[in-house]
Amino acid sequence: MDRNRRRIVQGLAATAAAGFVPARFAIGQQAKVKLGMMLPYSGTYALLGKNIDDAFRLAINEAGGKIGGREIDYVTLDDEAEPSKGANNANTLINRDKVDFLIGTVHSGVQMAMLKVARDNETFMLIPNAGLKEATGALCTPYIFRTSFSNWQPGFAMGTVAATRSAKRAVSITWDYAAGAESIGGFKEAFTKGGGTVEKELLLPFPQVEFQSLLTQIAALKPDICYAFFAGGGAAKFVKDYAAAGLRTSIPLYGPGFLTDGVLQAQGEAAQGLETTLHYADGLDNAKDKAFRPAFKKASGRDADVYAVQGYDTAQLLISGMAAVKGDIKARKEMIAAMEKTEIDSPRGKFRLSRAHNPIQDMYLRKVAGLENRYVSVAIKALDDPAIGCKMA
Amino acid sequence: MSDSVIFFLIQVLNGVQYGLLLFLVASGLTLVFGIMGIINLAHGSFYMVGAYLAYAFAEATGNLFLAILIAVPLSILLGLALEYLFRPLYRRDHLYQVLLTYGLILVLEESRSLIFGDDVHGVKIPDFLDFSLPLTANLSYPVYRLAISAVCLALAGAMALLIARTRLGMAIRAGASNREMVQSLGIDVGLVFRLVFAAGVALAAFAGMIAAPVASVFPGMGNQILIISFVIVVIGGIGSIKGAFLGALLIGLADTFGQILAPQFAGTSVYVLMAAVLLWRPAGLFGRGS
Amino acid sequence: MSRTLWLRILLLAGLAALLVFPLLADKFYLQLFAKIMLMAVFAMSLDLLVGYGGLVSLGHTAFFGIGAYAVLILSPQAAAASLWLTLPVAVGAAALAALVIGLLVLRSSGVYFIMVTLAFTQMFYYLAIGMKSLGGSDGAYVYVKPDASLLGWTPFDLERPAQFYYVALALMAGTYFLLRMVLDSLFGQVLRGVKSNEQRLHALGFATFRYKLAAFILAGALAGLAGYFDAVQFGFVNPDLFGWRLAGEVLMMVILGGMGTLYGPILGAFALVLLENALIGETRHWLLPMGLFIIVAVLALPRGIGGLIERNRA
Numbered sequence: 003m004d005r006n007r008r009r010i011v012q013g014l015a016a017t018a019a020a021g022f023v024p025a026r027f028a029i030g031q032q033a034k035v036k037l038g039m040m041l042p043y044s045g046t047y048a049l050l051g052k053n054i055d056d057a058f059r060l061a062i063n064e065a066g067g068k069i070g071g072r073e074i075d076y077v078t079l080d081d082e083a084e085p086s087k088g089a090n091n092a093n094t095l096i097n098r099d100k101v102d103f104l105i106g107t108v109h110s111g112v113q114m115a116m117l118k119v120a121r122d123n124e125t126f127m128l129i130p131n132a133g134l135k136e137a138t139g140a141l142c143t144p145y146i147f148r149t150s151f152s153n154w155q156p157g158f159a160m161g162t163v164a165a166t167r168s169a170k171r172a173v174s175i176t177w178d179y180a181a182g183a184e185s186i187g188g189f190k191e192a193f194t195k196g197g198g199t200v201e202k203e204l205l206l207p208f209p210q211v212e213f214q215s216l217l218t219q220i221a222a223l224k225p226d227i228c229y230a231f232f233a234g235g236g237a238a239k240f241v242k243d244y245a246a247a248g249l250r251t252s253i254p255l256y257g258p259g260f261l262t263d264g265v266l267q268a269q270g271e272a273a274q275g276l277e278t279t280l281h282y283a284d285g286l287d288n289a290k291d292k293a294f295r296p297a298f299k300k301a302s303g304r305d306a307d308v309y310a311v312q313g314y315d316t317a318q319l320l321i322s323g324m325a326a327v328k329g330d331i332k333a334r335k336e337m338i339a340a341m342e343k344t345e346i347d348s349p350r351g352k353f354r355l356s357r358a359h360n361p362i363q364d365m366y367l368r369k370v371a372g373l374e375n376r377y378v379s380v381a382i383k384a385l386d387d388p389a390i391g392c393k394m395a
Numbered sequence: 396m397s398d399s400v401i402f403f404l405i406q407v408l409n410g411v412q413y414g415l416l417l418f419l420v421a422s423g424l425t426l427v428f429g430i431m432g433i434i435n436l437a438h439g440s441f442y443m444v445g446a447y448l449a450y451a452f453a454e455a456t457g458n459l460f461l462a463i464l465i466a467v468p469l470s471i472l473l474g475l476a477l478e479y480l481f482r483p484l485y486r487r488d489h490l491y492q493v494l495l496t497y498g499l500i501l502v503l504e505e506s507r508s509l510i511f512g513d514d515v516h517g518v519k520i521p522d523f524l525d526f527s528l529p530l531t532a533n534l535s536y537p538v539y540r541l542a543i544s545a546v547c548l549a550l551a552g553a554m555a556l557l558i559a560r561t562r563l564g565m566a567i568r569a570g571a572s573n574r575e576m577v578q579s580l581g582i583d584v585g586l587v588f589r590l591v592f593a594a595g596v597a598l599a600a601f602a603g604m605i606a607a608p609v610a611s612v613f614p615g616m617g618n619q620i621l622i623i624s625f626v627i628v629v630i631g632g633i634g635s636i637k638g639a640f641l642g643a644l645l646i647g648l649a650d651t652f653g654q655i656l657a658p659q660f661a662g663t664s665v666y667v668l669m670a671a672v673l674l675w676r677p678a679g680l681f682g683r684g685s
Numbered sequence: 686m687s688r689t690l691w692l693r694i695l696l697l698a699g700l701a702a703l704l705v706f707p708l709l710a711d712k713f714y715l716q717l718f719a720k721i722m723l724m725a726v727f728a729m730s731l732d733l734l735v736g737y738g739g740l741v742s743l744g745h746t747a748f749f750g751i752g753a754y755a756v757l758i759l760s761p762q763a764a765a766a767s768l769w770l771t772l773p774v775a776v777g778a779a780a781l782a783a784l785v786i787g788l789l790v791l792r793s794s795g796v797y798f799i800m801v802t803l804a805f806t807q808m809f810y811y812l813a814i815g816m817k818s819l820g821g822s823d824g825a826y827v828y829v830k831p832d833a834s835l836l837g838w839t840p841f842d843l844e845r846p847a848q849f850y851y852v853a854l855a856l857m858a859g860t861y862f863l864l865r866m867v868l869d870s871l872f873g874q875v876l877r878g879v880k881s882n883e884q885r886l887h888a889l890g891f892a893t894f895r896y897k898l899a900a901f902i903l904a905g906a907l908a909g910l911a912g913y914f915d916a917v918q919f920g921f922v923n924p925d926l927f928g929w930r931l932a933g934e935v936l937m938m939v940i941l942g943g944m945g946t947l948y949g950p951i952l953g954a955f956a957l958v959l960l961e962n963a964l965i966g967e968t969r970h971w972l973l974p975m976g977l978f979i980i981v982a983v984l985a986l987p988r989g990i991g992g993l994i995e996r997n998r999a
Contacts, residue, residue, distance in 0.1 A: 044505065044972060046614050048513035080965060082972075085824055086925030090720065093919065094962065097713030111823040115921045118826050122920075134823065178659070178814060179822035206654055207662035207811055208822050210619060211610065214409040214540075215651040221534035222402040235613030238515045242611065248527050248535030268517035268611045434796045436933075483984060489796055490741045494940055495983045497933040501976025509970060622807055622929065625800040633797060662811030669804055670789060677792040 034075040035329070037320075038101030040091060040116065041130075043080040046209070046234055047108045049264065051080075054130045054313030056302040058105065061317035064297070069321050070329025077101055081112050088115025096123045102331050103128060105316060108309075110134035110153075110181050117141050126334070130316040131309060135184050138360035140391030144338050147359045149315040149346070151281055152387040153181050156258030157188025159279040159365035159381040160229065164189075164256055165196020169226040172200045173253075175216055175240075176231040177208035185231040185258055193229075201225060211239045217247045228253050233260040238268035245272035259283075259368060259375060264307050266373045276370045281361070282308040282350045283368040283377035291349035306349070315348045319355075322346070358389035401531055406651055412540055414647020415547035416606055420620055421627040421639045422554060423598035429634020430566070430591045433481060434489050436496035438599055439621025440503040445470055445600025446607040446616060447511055450518050453607075459521050463604050467597060474596030478589050485588075504614070513614050518607040543605050550598075554636050563587065623650075626665055630672045632682025641680060692994070696948055703854055707847045715846045719853040720918060721958045723911050726860045728938040728950035730907035733864055735936070736945030737873065738900050739880030740791075743932045744802030747786065747809050748779040748905040750926040752912025755779075756827050757819060757922050765832035768843070772831070772913060779909020780902050787901035791894060806927050813924035824923025831917060843917055853914065857951065860907055864947055867903070876900055941982055943991020952990045 039058070041051035055078070062074060077099045081091050092115060095101050104120055104127040107113055113132035120127040126145045129137055133153035137146065164172065172193055176182030182205075190200045202223055204216050220228055228249070232240045237260060244255055250272075259280025262273055294314065298306040319341055326340030327333040345354050346361075353363040365382045368375040424438045448469060452462030477499075484492050519525075520539045527535035558564035566582055603617075610616065627646050631638025646665050653664025672680065703722075707715055727749055734740040755775030760766040790801045814822045830843040841848045867873055875896045878886045886893050916922045925931065934957065942953025960978070964971040986992065 044508055044970065045513070048508060048614065052513075080971060084925065084930070085923040086928060086931060088923075089919035089921045091965070093713070093716060094965075097711070097716065111923055111925075114820075114823050114826070114923070115919070118921050119919065177822075178661075180820075181823075183817075183821075205658045205661070207814055209615070210662070212413055212650065214413065215406055215654050218402060218405045218409060218534065219655060221531060222398070224533060235515045235611055235616065238517060238611040238613070239609075242517065243537075243609070246527055246535070246537035246539075246609075248529065249533065252533035265515045268515045270517050270519070428796055432796065434799055480980075487987065488739075488741070489799060490735060490936070490940065490944070491983050491987060493741065493743065493799060494933075494937055495980055497937070498976045498979030498983065501972045502980065505970050505973035505976065509973070618929075622803065626804050629797065629800050629804060660811070660815045662814060663808055666804055666808035666811070669801075670808070673789055673793075673801065678797070682797075 033072050033329075035069060035072045035103070035324070035331070036075045036077060036099065036101040038095035038099060038104045038106075039076055039078045040081050040095055040104060040106035040112075041078070042083040042108050042112075043078070045082050045084075047083045050108045050131065050234075050309045053302070053304065053307060053310040054108070054316070056304075057298055057306070057310035057313035058130070058317045060298060060301045061314045061321065063301075065317075065321050070324030070327060072324070072329040081107050081109070083107075083109040083112060085109065085111030085115060088112040089119050092116045092119035093123075096120070096125050102126065103320065105130065105320075107132060111179075113137060117146070120146060128316050128320060130312045133184070134180060135387075135390070138356070138358040138387060138392060139389050142358045142389065142392035142394050144394065145334065147319060147341060147355065149319055149361060150312040151363070152360050153184035153258075154188035154191075154387055155281070155363075155365060155385055156260075156279045157185040157190075157229075157231070158192045159188075159367075159385060160256050160258060161189040161192025161194075162196065163277070163279060163367055163381050164227055164229070165193050165198050167227075167254075169254075170198050171225045172198055172227050172229055173202045173204060173220055173223055173225040174200055174229045174231075175204040175206075175213075175220070177210075177236065178205040179208045182208075182231045186229070189229050198226075200229075209236060211236050213240055213243045214247075217243060217249060220253065221247070221249060225253060228255050230255060230257045230261060232257075233263075234265065237261050238265040241265075241269045241276065242272045259308065262368075262370050262375055264309075266370065266375070273370045274372075277378070278368055278370075278375065279365050279381050280308060280368060280375070281363045281365055282311050283366040284374035285377045286349070286351065286366075287377075288349070288351055290347050294349040308350075311349045315346050315350075318346050318348070319344060353384075356386050356389060357394055358387065358392040359394075360387045360389065362386045398531070405530060405534065405536075406655065407648070408536070410648035410651035411644060412544045412647070413650065414644040415544045415551075416602060417620070417623060417627060417646060418551060418640055418643035419547055419602035420599050421624040421631070421643050422551075422636055423595035424624050425628045425631065425634055425636065425639045426591055426598075427595040428628065431485070431588050432489075433484070433592070434492045434496070435595070436493060436621065437499040437503060438496075438595070438624060439617035439619070440500050441470065441473075441596045441599035441617070442603040442606075442620050443507065443612075443615075443617030444473065444503060445603030446518075446610065446612045447507060447603075448600065449604035449607040450516050450612045451511070453518050459518065459608065463601070466604055467601060470597045470600035471593045473600075474593030475589060477596065478592040481592070500618075504617075508614065511612075515611055515613040517611050520608040537609070540609060543609070546605060551636075551640055558636055563590070623665065626669050628679075630669055630679055632676075632679030635679070635681035638679055638681035692948075695994075700858060707850055712846050715850045716918070717958070717962065719846070719850045720915070721954050722850075722853040722857040723915050723918070724935065724938065724958060725857050725951040725954040727908055727911035727915075728935050728942070728954050729857075729860050729864055729947060730904040730911065731935055732939050732944055732947060732950045733868075733876075733900055733904045733907075735939055736947075736949075737868060737876050737880060738897060740794075740897065740901070741799050741936075742802040742904075743799050743929065743936065744786075744790075744804070744806035745904070745908055745935060746927050746929075746932045747802075747806040748783055748908035749912035749915070749931070749935075750806070750809055750813070750922075750924075751779045751782050752776065752909030753916035753922045753926050754813065754819065754912075755909070756831070756913055756916040757825055760827045760829065760831065763828060765829040768831040768833045769835055772910075775913045776906050776909045779912070780906040783902045783905025784898070787898045787905070791897050791901060803929060803932070806932060807929070810924050810927040813927060820923065822924055824921060824925075827916060827920045827922070830920065849918065856910065856914065860910075861947060861951070864907075868947070872896065872899070937979060939989075941986070941989050943989030943994075946989075946991040949989050949991030956990065 108131045110132040129148040259278045322344040323337040323341040367378045367381040448466035627642040631642030654661045759771040938953035943949030
């Protein structure tokens with residue numbers, strides 16, 4: 003990899019020179035646009051990061067490899083889903099590599115740090131996953147966009163679904179962190195509105211996965227339903243443990259789509275028939291999705307999932323913004339205005355962004371069949387995030 | 396019995412069952428400390444390695460038992476190989492052991508990523524154990540979890556016998572991190588070290604193997620269990636298998652009831668327990684003073 | 686033991702280079718070097734324990750984290766806190782925590798000490814996660830950096846990277862000279878004695894526990910100082926500041942640089958952070974070379990870079 007080798011040399015040179023020679027590499031006014039991809043390429047969320055990255059590049063390549071008529075220089079940086087390094091890493095991309103756009107990330111703790119640094123440096127940032135409410139809430143900013151979801155959205159959709167199923171008493175369970183609390187919050191809001199009550203909110207420290215005592219508590223409480231928010235390894239284990247404890251038959255399990263996305267192989271039999279809500283599903287009937295899935299498979303060798311879709315749409319949003327200003331990054335106002343108006347033709351279905359820069363999107367009810375989260379119905383059409391605290395909205 | 400009593404008893408069972416699994420990991424750690432005076436931060440990574448080996452061979456052979464039969468010797472070999480790496484450090488400060496094993500964590504974790512990728516994988520429970528016993532109207536207990544507990548108990552018993560009846564056991568009881576003592580018992584020190592280290596690795600890896608079907612295998616799975624194992628060793632007293640056993644059960648119960656009584660601070664319960672034990676007995680429950 | 690002349694010259698040359706550095710460097714390197722110098726303060730404080738007291742602590746992040754979280758707790762929502770009011774409180778809180786924890790952990794030693802200190806910092810980690818008002822596991826912002834003005838006079842502005850850099854440089858140099866002074870005193874000699882032969886000192890009538898405790902508190906306070914400014918630099922704190930990854934990294938800085946030399950941890954901080962900075966963008970599996978580097982460094986360079994320098998000198 004020529005580019006890679008060059009960057010190694012650059013990196014070493016910059017390091018060795020230790021700044022006595024100002025880093026001039028970055029400045030030269032070539033026509034290339036610098037994109038800083040700050041994603042988890044290692045650790046728990048590595049697969050999510052890779053899917054986002056590959057799908058992002060797929061969209062760019064489909065558009066001819068250029069945005070706004072300019073070629074692209076990717077700078078990738080592994081954020082390891084390590085919040086303690088988040089600020090430092092974001093700062094590296096912004097001030098060392100001088101990227102024009104910051105793209106990332108998955109983990110909401112890292113995203114918090116990125117929000118801070120991006121705002122301090124007024125760097126244009128596109129968020130391809132992390133659903134923390136601040137990003138398009140209290141800390142919303144004209145130059146920060148999100149193409150994924152807010153944690154509140156899938157939770158609210160599931161609360162609506164559950165309330166129509168004549169369930170009255172619910173118990174929720176999640177890791178003790180902000181994403182979990184926001185998802186439970188969305189569920190509770192809709193479920194209470196529909197006449198139900200959430201009787202107990204069970205928590206365990208992130209990222210612990212010993213659920214046995216909490217499952218016993220659920221059995222003792224005997225609620226009508228259980229709402230669970232977990233992702234990755236935790237989701238795989240929770241669903242299996244829940245089934246093994248015999249709770250599936252007496253207390254139906256609901257959750258946002260992350261409960262079953264990307265982990266169906268691991269969950270196996272235990273996940274069959276589980277219903278979840280998310281802004282993406284297998285078997286959506288739209289032309290974009292039908293084209294996207296084989297293309298992604300061909301480009302990456304992996305099956306498309308919601309993270310790939312989000313990465314793809316992040317690139318689409320960037321392409322539309324850059325096209326509107328013909329690659330002139332300095333025309334930031336015009337670019338933002340164009341992005342705000344764009345209708346993104348996403349594999350999840352067409353959507354637009356809210357005033358707070360979060361997708362207004364259909365939330366789907368899905369049901370697990372085999373290794374797929376099959377589309378069942380639209381749970382809520384064009385759901386917007388409340389964007390509490392956002393002064394732009 | 397009333398419902399609440401039954402559920403209380405089930406919670407006790409949960410705590411004990413979790414504790415027994417922790418014992419397997421912690422016992423290897425405490426042995427390596429006690430005999431060799433080696434601190435091994437990578438111990439949790441061996442748990443991870445075991446789980447991934449079980450996954451890989453279970454996929455290949457379709458049989459978890461076969462997978463474990465293949466993976467246990469492999470993990471022993473890994474232990475023997477790594478023992479070479481440690482040799483220069485026996486006479487050095489603990490500090491270097493900490494750092495070497497810290498580096499080893501990074502290497503093992505990234506190698507895992509390169510070999511197996513970063514997906515979460517499930518491992519199938521063997522068919523004849525794949526059912527649950529109904530305990531209450533709506534709650535069942537997975538038999539496989541009970542089987543794990545039985546295996547852990549059996550291993551604990553075997554270790555107790557080994558320590559009580561053999562010369563190696565005598566060395567362990569004598570608490571010989573000191574070579575002269577071991578040599579005076581007419582035992583080849585190098586051999587003891589090799590055996591103990593390999594056994595430690597194999598115990599952690601074996602815990603990962605039998606836990607894989609209930610825990611799934613996923614990146615970073617070894618790190619959580621490492622620190623909990625440290626706490627167990629500290630509570631039980633270094634080098635004491637008895638202490639590790641009691642410590643593991645205490646931690647299992649503290650974790651279980653911590654989640655019920657103080658969910659907000661569930662993570663801290665085991666550390667509060669540790670601080671309390673240390674105030675009372677600075678060298679742990681069965682420690683020989685340090 | 687007196688330092689040789691040329692080592693002093695070398696250190697002074699390094700100091701001079703760091704003094705003129707802001708004239709040449711751009712913002713990124715200013716921030717990076719400021720960060721490194723804060724880590725150097727942190728690493729030197731750990732060197733006091735590890736290199737001189739023989740106390741291998743894997744829980745030194747507890748005090749670093751307390752210093753950092755103090756910034757968050759003491760800063761009003763949308764206004765600047767006073768540096769001169771909040772800094773002493775932060776450092777004091779770290780020192781107090783070191784006193785309490787020290788009373789517990791210093792009763793143990795060796796392998797035991799390592800594990801107990803790790804477990805204590807882990808306890809803080811989970812406490813921080815449990816505190817929703819402090820941002821829980823996602824962490825939280827400090828929106829405005831503390832204000833350094835004193836009775837209407839503002840000696841420096843922490844919002845300016847160059848000025849922040851000089852503050853960090855002053856902290857690093859100050860910590861070095863403070864510790865140098867402490868170590869050259871009777872206290873320092875006793876502490877070294879604790880490492881080599883605690884029993885004998887005991888027999889000589891020294892209450893070694895008190896000396897160890899005092900060193901633990903001083904190191905805790907300095908770690909709190911480094912943590913305070915680390916939080917101020919990017920205005921962001923989260924529970925990972927208490928984590929074992931950071932604890933391992935700072936220990937690596939001490940060893941890589943050469944423990945028990947005081948200037949070693951500074952070299953170690955520079956070497957490790959710059960290496961990480963160079964590796965991280967290059968490969969998705971950068972932790973693999975990093976891990977191998979650590980293993981090789983431990984096996985091949987037991988006395989660190991400082992050890993190399995001292996050997997060449999001889």
